[in-house]
Amino acid sequence: MTDRTTSSIAPIVVPKASDILASQLRQMIVQGRLGAGTFLPTERSLVAESGLSRTSVRDALRILESEGLISTKVGRSGGSMVTLPGRDSVARSVELFVRTHGIRLESLLECRVAVEPTLARLAARNRTDAALAEMTALHERFIASVDDVKSYKAINLDWHLAIARASGNEPLIALMEAISMPISDAMDYQHVTTPELRAIAVKAHTVILQAIAARDEDAAFNRMERHVAGYRDIATPRNGTKPARQG
Amino acid sequence: MTDRTTSSIAPIVVPKASDILASQLRQMIVQGRLGAGTFLPTERSLVAESGLSRTSVRDALRILESEGLISTKVGRSGGSMVTLPGRDSVARSVELFVRTHGIRLESLLECRVAVEPTLARLAARNRTDAALAEMTALHERFIASVDDVKSYKAINLDWHLAIARASGNEPLIALMEAISMPISDAMDYQHVTTPELRAIAVKAHTVILQAIAARDEDAAFNRMERHVAGYRDIATPRNGTKPARQG
DNA sequence: TTTAAGCAATGGTCCGATAAAATGCAACGT
């Protein structure tokens, strides 16, 4: 190695053309300069404006599409319409994370215990009459389905999500929607839905719903906490603590 | 409108070729048949195997890349390597959601109040000595920076995230990392970092850290709850409840 | 042995063309 003068040039990263275009469009969307429902220019227009090839333009659009920021349709008056990413987008991302990392059921249930009591409290605070009616209807179907495990589980899921949605807290709703499906899937491998536990769950739901109906925030919080903590302790019992009785 | 026989044909969706390929590859990854670190076939190999054009193959790879499932490098011995999506991937998704929907600071702080006490409890339970040392070091820098608002905020953020990481609960860590940055950004528009409040925060952090060091789960939970609930009440005071004193 | 030049493999980018889908419009028949 001969001695050379060492220049102080930092490593230069060459971003991809499609990434640059995607970043610019993304920024315009999050800043609100491209509101939901408005259409991006056509691919060929973007080619003309950006000076890039159609390949790069399309790569950028694919990125935005998989981020849930646009939705592309073909045909006349088609194109790429701005569509704000919904909670399902967050849920997909979390689900990928959970599944690829093999997150244990224990962690997911701990997560739920952290979140759902607050959701119940906020639901008691913010619920509308329509939301209450929906929860009540689900609860009645829940009671009726106590003998059919399959629909029992589905309705149970829906009821918890209905409470979450009634809370009005979008980030927490998204988290709850994100972890509900993995929890439900993982629960299939456990046998935590005995007839006795199902009866207990029905009672727990009843008192929680009463608290939410009465707008009793503390009661909703506490009863929901006992409910989900009970599930956690049954599914993943910890050392030294007996599974608490649910209800 | 003349009467016709109504056929029971459901709407037919024509999936895109790239979506199909992306789904297949995604499934192979989440099922573990393509472990992290392994390489996908080269683009040209995928073209040969799938019978699709290189455009479609590349579209599929772009989708997987933006999902954080692969990372593509150019050059000889380059290609698309399987990389499991990290918490940053979830954080990006949540951040997009929060920013595009204009989620209010109130909701984010409520979210934090729901999550951080549990994180403190789990940190008290699961912390390693190394994690405690990191938190303590950050705390000392926190105390020293009480007069420099900029570094104060940065260190504050890091300290909270350090506690989250010490909890060992990956989903909750991801959520915390996801909402921390938006909260910090939104806080800039509020004036909630007066010198007095900073001094109070230092005291709060001190007692929380003591509880975590002593592995006192309940104390960690309660003190963290008072701390973050105090922030919430100061930043977004609700009707009828005075902002609680922090500490 | 060391260095530099050349080669090979791979993704990045570009171009042009055709296929497929969706919409609007006009012609047609009733």
Added chain:
DNA sequence: ACGTTGCATTTTATCGGACCATTGCTTAAA
């Protein structure tokens, strides 16, 4: 007047080929 059908138009989807840029390996030269 009405509804239906077919055609034209616009747009994305897909294809095929070519060349460029980057990277790592190999080989030849000093």
